[in-house]
Amino acid sequence: METPVSRSALYGKLAGPLFRSLESATAFCKLRSNPWVELTHWLHQLTQQPDNDILHVLRHYQIPLSDVEKALLRQLDMLPAGASAISDFSHHIDLSVEKAWMLASVRYGDNKIRSGWLLLALLTTPELRRVLSSICAPLATLPVDELTEILPSLIETSPEAQERPYDGSGLASAIPGESSQAIPNSGQDGKSALAKYCQDMTALARDGKIDPVTGREHEIRTMTDILLRRRQNNPLLTGEAGVGKTAVVEGFALAIAQGEVPPALREIRLLALDVGALLAGASMKGEFESRLKGLLEEAGRSPQPVILFVDEVHTLVGAGGASGTGDAANLLKPALARGTLRTIGATTWSEYKRHIEKDPALTRRFQVLQIAEPEEIPAMEMVRGLVDTLEKHHNVLILDEAVRAAVQLSHRYIPARQLPDKAISLLDTAAARVALTLHTPPASVQFLRQQLKAAEMERSLLQKQEKMGIQSDERRDALTARIFSLNDELTASESRWQRELELVHTLQELRLAESDADDKTTLQQAETALREWQGDAPVVFPEVSAAVVAAIVADWTGIPAGRMVKDEASQVLELPARLAQRVTGQDGALAQIGERIQTARAGLGDPRKPVGVFMLAGPSGVGKTETALALAEAIYGGEQNLITINMSEFQEAHTVSTLKGAPPGYVGYGEGGVLTEAVRRHPWSVVLLDEIEKAHHDVHELFYQVFDKGGMEDGEGTHVDFKNTTLLLTTNVGSDLISQMCEDPALMPDATGLKEALMPELRKHFPAAFLGRVTVIPYLPLDETSRGVIARLHLDRLVARMGEQHGVTLTYSEELVAHIVACCPMHETGARLLIGYIEQHILPQLSRYWLQAMTEKAAIRQIDIGVNGDEQIVFEIVC
Template identity: 25%
Template sequence: MNTFLTRIDARAKIILSSFGDVSEISLVDLLTKIVTAGGMGKRVLESRGFLQNLKQDKYIPLNQLVEEAFYTAIRMGHTYVGTEHLLLAGLTKAGFGGLEEISMEVERLNSLPLLLKNVSDSVKPNILNTYAIDLTKRYMFYPKDRFVEREEVHKMFKILLQRNNSNVLLTGPRGVGKKSLIEVMARRISLMDTPIFFAGTYMLDFNLQAFVTNLPANTETFDIAIRNLASEARMLGRSILVIKSMPSMFINLSATSSAGAVFKNLVESLNRVNCKLIICLDDESANGDFSLQEELFWGFTALDIKEPAQKITMEILHMEARKLAGYFLLKIPKEAVSYAYKKAKTEVKAEVFPQKAVELLDRACSLASYEDTKVPADLRALVAKHIKASLDVDQAFFDKNYDKATRLAKVLYKLEDKLNGVTLASGKDLHTLTAKDIDKVLNEYKEEEQKEYKIGTKTLADLDRHIKQKIVGQDRAVGVVTQALVRSQMGLRPKHKPVGNFLFLGPTGVGKTELAKVLAQEAFGDDALIRLDMSDFGEKHTVARLVGAPPGYLGYNDGGELTSKISRKPQSVVLFDEIEKAHPDILNILLQIMEEGELCDMRGDTFSFSHAVVILTSNLGTESIHKRDIGYGGSIKSQKEIEERVQQSAKAFLKPELLNRFDEVITFKQLEKKDSIRILDILVDEVKKSLADKDLTLELGRGVKEFLLEKGFSMEFGARSLRRTVEKELLDKIAGFLMRGSSTRKIIKVKLSPEGVLEVLQ
């Protein structure tokens, strides 16, 4: 390692030579000379105000200062000793804390990465300077309790030591701690707590996304940039390039594609100059499928990161608690950390450990800090006085009343001294995080989960009434589906299964599809209905449209029609309309959805239906309902007979294992004339609302509704026949009247003529 340090900065030489042959030096003297000499050390001192706030001088052996400065430079990855290293060495030997913040200040103020200071201007790197951050330097001064060792770190070191396949591909769900493993590795390298192979290794966080974004999209430009990057990596010697986020252009593609060829060229070029790669790839980004990417990631060893064990998770939580306590000025006892872990495990559904427990603790601290660490009233009054005094001084100067300005300025300075002496929180005043604070956040989680529905808890009880106002004559069906929503929102259903699985049977025009539409709109909002007409999926080859094309077929990367829609709208009503027209293979897909509450597409992605209502509709067994029996007294079947017939037909058509998955098989009853009266009122109200948008008012004369009802009512075709009659007899005539421009008033009157025809009048 003696050849690693090549020079001492000129300013550092001046400072050291000025001490002469003394054995000990004063810390104040050292800091004063650093300020006099200038350079990075001076900039850090001035930005921190350290010299002015130094209360006590200390003496440091000169030889120990020099040794520590050299060691600091080595740990920071620098090939020189500068004034910043003397500063950090002096503070270290004097026993001062806060070195982590000062080292971060050095990084912030430095205009170029320190690891490149020894490179001449003619060959000064541009790519690494722009797109890379030195992680070994960043985490060097972080205290040990900021990191938690995990077994995966040792595995990563072993992979990097391999001769072949020595690049690391970290996979796993988002939130398991892949990036924290990289931080631990970077700190160990900076402290040389590694095999000798990694001594002097640079670990750089490389922003590949920004790198490729700022390049013209052609292969020649990429090749030139990759050669330049490899040349810069060669100058560093042994290095590790970390790519924490893979650009989308490199995800889910084969090595034979143009982007895949660029990526392979990048990996091979860097490996040739002794630069290894570590790539983080979330399961959500990679879609859990590497079958097409095996050649692309040739030279990588995949390391799947799982949720850590409980012991490791608790260590991570205690580490995060220490950070949060300092950030929020709170006390976080061990009991609160354990309670957060327990509740995150049992009540927080999303995400994985340790992320969901850390997030729960963070939100609890935020809530407690917001509620219980308010600025004291006396301090607020003092701030108000300071603001007023400052404005008064400015006004006095503006009025050229300098005597008054001087007098007010003295008052202002006294107020500033008081403000500077105020401590917002002392140890005895700090709020202690409790289980109650965590429970408040859990209640917020539940409220957020309830907001997945359009309606709130208060109006959920009225959902049944709201839907019955739009769906006529099917009170039992409405009650069943709304009760399923209530069960779900109150947390009284299996977490992984859909909100409800229902089979709607009955003749056409009785409201099966309409109930699904209204339920979606009332419970989940507009555009929350995923409707799949099963007549479009009657052939075997069309089944793949639901879950995507298989590998090797056109459209493989496009995803499935059903899976892509449920991923965009997980809170929805999924309607499989007229299931009897579907290919039998679709029934196997339905089994998976209704039993497991999830569906895998052809790419290996898993999509959850746990917040969806699954509805199947069918007209099975209704073909002969309206056929008259032979004889004088033949009539339409009774409701009980209709229900028995359609239930038997459903049992004959659907497999028992599918029927057994339904929460309820509901037979819709035929609409009677009294039901049609209410339906007509709903249809007329829709027409009135449409005209109201045009500032027009509709008035119906005597006998108009009776005319529409008499002409549109049909036991066989249900509400659809009535809707068609309203469109033909009422809407068409109003539209023609408006198109002719006949209306000069804001009121449109419709009356029934003596000939039995509807007329639109001015």
Template identity: 30%
Template sequence: EECTACRILRQFGFTDKEAESYLVTVSDRNTGRVLVSPVTRKIIVRAEELAEKDDALCGSIHILLSACLVRTSLAAKILAGHKIDYDRILSVAEGIKNYDPEPKQVAMPKKTDVHAQNTPISEIESFGEFLTEKARKNELEPFFGREKVLERILRVLSRKNKNNPMLVGESGVGKTAVVEGLAQLAVGRSAPDFLRNKEIFSLNVGSLLSGTRYRGDLEEKVGTLLKNLRGKNVILFIDEAHVLLSGGGSDQNVTLSSLLKPALCGDIPVVGATTFDEYTRYIERDPAFERRFTKVIVPEMTIDETNELILRKKAGLEKHFGLSIDKKAATLATDLSVRYLSDGFLPDKAIDLTEEAFAKAKAEQKKKVTEEDVRYVLSERTGIPVNKLTIEERKRALQIEEELKKRVMGQPEAIDKTASAIRRTYAGLKDEERPYSFLFIGPTGVGKTETAKTLAEVLFGNENELIRFDMSEFSEKNSVAKLIGSPPGYVGYEEGGRLTEAVRKKPYSVLLLDEIEKADASVYSLLLQLLDDGRLTDAKGKTVDFSHVIVIMTGNIGVKNRSKNKGSVGFITAEKDDKEGVFSELKSILPPEFINRINNIIIFDDLSKEILPSIANKLLERIKRTLLHERGIELDVSKSVLTYLADRGYDKEYGARPLRRLIEREIEDELSRYLLETDPKNCSLTITLCGNKPQIRKKRRPKSHACGNQRKKLSPR
């Protein structure tokens, strides 16, 4: 109550009750909580600047004077309502300074110095920041690779009227970096005459919109901004410029664009930045606003430009993280991001990868960022093992057939062709713009789908990386909308397409299109673009990259017309007459241009009876793993049982599926009954053939491992 500011206010007729009434109003407006708003912070900062100017401690007089200078504050409006301005406060303060009870080191502000601080530029600092000031302090990133774009911006800015460039480019291509380069040029010695001594102010649109709850608030803020910018050496930069057409009053009749249009005719040079989508969606819909800007395209950086930019940023990153990185590791981020990160743009995605590699090495307390750090970070983001191929991994790539033959039996030549194609991918010889595609043709139950599942597990380590579609669901013409999304106005538009959304979430996966011949012809037309260009555009206009997807289509086309002469075990070597029969029916169902875009057409043969015991043993492996994991029971199946299952379950027309059903009926049903009745644990069981029927026997084991139950014969059903 005895501070200098209180005594000054009393000189102007302010009473304690009147001051408290304003405090209550502010408290009610803020739901009873005391909040420090950005304007309040601005008042405090200005008060400290005033005190620092006088080499004194900050006192209440400085806060009162600062409130007058920050004209957007509520305190300034209250003081103006009582006809109290900066000069009157200073005059009264001069008369009572000798009686100031505050510490002596709190000096009175000097009138001339304070007015020097009260410039129009300082009043708009709450709406953004000056990029030129940051450039003088070397706080901006080094500028490189955008000289042509910067030259075009300078030509537009030097015009007399409509000197407003609009930077349009994808997210992450460096639109803001171009403006930062403009700020560095403005403070440099090589600045053009018209740019010299100009300030570049980056507007924070959110600060203009914040607090504009009542009619007239937005107009007042924009008016203050334009008043202080008009006629000054200031270039206004507005990032995300499309917000100007979508932000404003609650009724949306008044937007920022309508308030800024008069100033865009040459009074204030404005540089805007937005994306292609937002430019089309918002700015092109307002021709009056669009014609005030000159469109400047900002293309994606090339690989060489990105590498040079990262090397220029290398010193700053090393200083920030306290680590070092060699040139190969720095440029590797660009190569890997181009190859594997299809959802971003250079240089942003390469810089992100580099910085994350720095962060990983820092967390692990390393002294240097290596190529392996960069590869590991990319593997975490994509789920793809892109680590440098070791000797063991090269052997695995060379022996990929063995991985497939462990699960897919009876199709050696099909596996060899598939493995050869995958090795080309490992070696980097595949066309990076197109997905690799297969068409598996053969009878049902011969291993076509199982090959696709195994391939997903071998390549990506998990069967869940398989995206599967049953094409019988897309047998109608209008069903193509399920794949890429419904058009606007139709049900399901907001959900997106099933195919495009699945690949967007898992860009590195195996795509299985089961029974492709059952799809409608419009689906084939859609897949043409996928196989040829490696991309699809969904109903929302978003492009999805398929270049890292392995496309596998299966079908039963031409099976009935194939030759009955089976010369080899399991797989037909595709004699001329057999191929002609298959391709004849294939061309009658699938369009020729669609067939021509498939990389490999592989024919699966009927399963031979000799291979069925091995398939039966493989199907029983799942039961063995379950018993061992849940009950500690080791299950052994004799060869006679496997032969019995192969004889009973062989059906040339339906492949291995009848065998699976026979195992469920003859083995799983009776085994489940035995387990429920005896509840054995930690023992060994064997299934042998007794009287043309499988029989469960308990192996004799040490007493500590005995089941304590007698064996039980399987009764015929």
């Protein structure tokens, strides 16, 4: 008895052009809304190709192609239309392919079906010839006997002669139309629905393609308990993104593969459903439901028990309907209730409440299993389970200190994500960076190469200009000197990099070698040599260490999370002195701020609170805002990391929403708050709340959680972390009292006495609960010496500006400083009066002299500013 050839195998024998023409015919049929793909569609698409066997035959017998096309178009217009989907190929197409394969293989010894063999099959098969006569008479008139003899020679030069049989490797199916979803899957001898839309996780586990899962034994055991029930045996894993919901299911797959499950589950196939593939191409109403129903039926009648895993299960609920009508959920409910289909779902808690909890009938068919974010110790165990996998992938050594650092630093400094996902991502990135340093030049060398290339391009342009008579000697000489300097710097950097790379490779070879006592001594010597050569700024890393992980955290967040190197430690120790370079006359206040920052950077502060919360109380213009600017520049990387909020704009209770974001249902919801968005984007920053006393009491209460717990929830319920910020609150409350107490330096109290005297005034504006959460620091009025220092500071800035902008040397006398201080006695505006005097009396005259020199084309080399005997400011110009 002859064994029938499977449909996919038969269609796989079609030559490439013939297969593509049948694909085009299915799309053409769908476009015309015909219910079946007919021979008419196929022949029409064959006539549209630039060259094939049939066109060679038509040219030989001088049959006009236009006559064939007209006949086919007339027949196409007679086909029934209005179908919402294609049912399948017509019987005549299946028969023609079968007969063509018999002719090709038996009579002509070919290994593929060409359009010439197809045409001959239509002519030699009585049933097919009758169909051909009705749809295209010009083709039916061809002489069959003659064509049978001469056909091989006629189509010898056809491009189809060079084609191979189509085997289906290019598309999802070897049957035309199924890969493009133009026709439904045959479901018989094509790919099954389970194979097409699911991935076998148990097979992946047996093949070692799933990473090991540790630390989730309790969750896996609980899920096993649910699956062993007779009814309602469908666990639904809920938890925030990144806590390891999918990892729990992967751990269950590994347990099945290793036989560590009860006998009832040992023969189970755990299949992960690809909802995207299930939805893809299901444009017609009912297509998605048809696919899902077929998949569920196939899963139910599978000889080997099946458990479906649906990740992001909320995407399946409500899919298929035009407006989320829950068609998929209605198909799932009966199977889930009967226990015939066991399903593991996974989704976030918010998506569960939004999509699934609203349907009680669906909710009761699932057993919710909450997957919580692990604590640091369990998270470390989970990450350690992946160390071998990461080491093999990146070909680097990962130290255990890197695992601990990845968990601890990510837990503290990346609050927007969850453990263990963020720790794994951090460790993976650190391993990638170490691998990168072992094989590519460091960033410093690449930067110098780019700088040198840019300088050489500029020199080339200048040389080109000089050939045209455009001279620029000074610029060329400066550029030549810069190129020499860059070359020297690049040579030194490359030499350092190559030497460091050699030491690292030597160390790695020693670690891989068989170790004895001598080898261990050599290894220690190599480690010492590398450590001494690298110092505090390594460019090549021999392994993934805690320092590398901390560097990644710093790149991601801007937070210097790692162990302080020598230079950074000295900067923190010298912080009060550095702040005093910009803020004058407030040494006691700066010392208090510096002590708190030093405590935090030493890791001894409360990690649950911000770095510091200070209320700077004092008269206007004494350096409160300047302190925030100086602190941002000294510790936080620059003034761009200063977040300034003018609290006078928040005098009404409803303005709380401006700070933290509008609540649901209000205008602006989803746009974030002024404060919360700024801190989320720059978690390592100074937050300046200027004139805090002018804000409404509800605004004050908003900050209680920030001061106590180092965090705040915005209008969308998202936690915003303030633990790495320093908050400075400025206020003018008690300014008059401070000024009165400081009028006589001999009677001026110390900082503690001043603070005690100030507290009654502060309590009139702030509740005790608010004041108890901040450190009050009084700012003193500026004495004459401090005002002189400030005047020099701003004059020095003017000197630097003249030099940078115009290349002019600007000098000033001490008499000028004394004159400015004398003209600006202590005022309620403080140092702002000094700055205003310079801007109103010095800058305008200086500008006039400079502009006048430009009009006269005079080259000014130096300007000296002083004071004459009449206490008038004078300018001496040197050209």
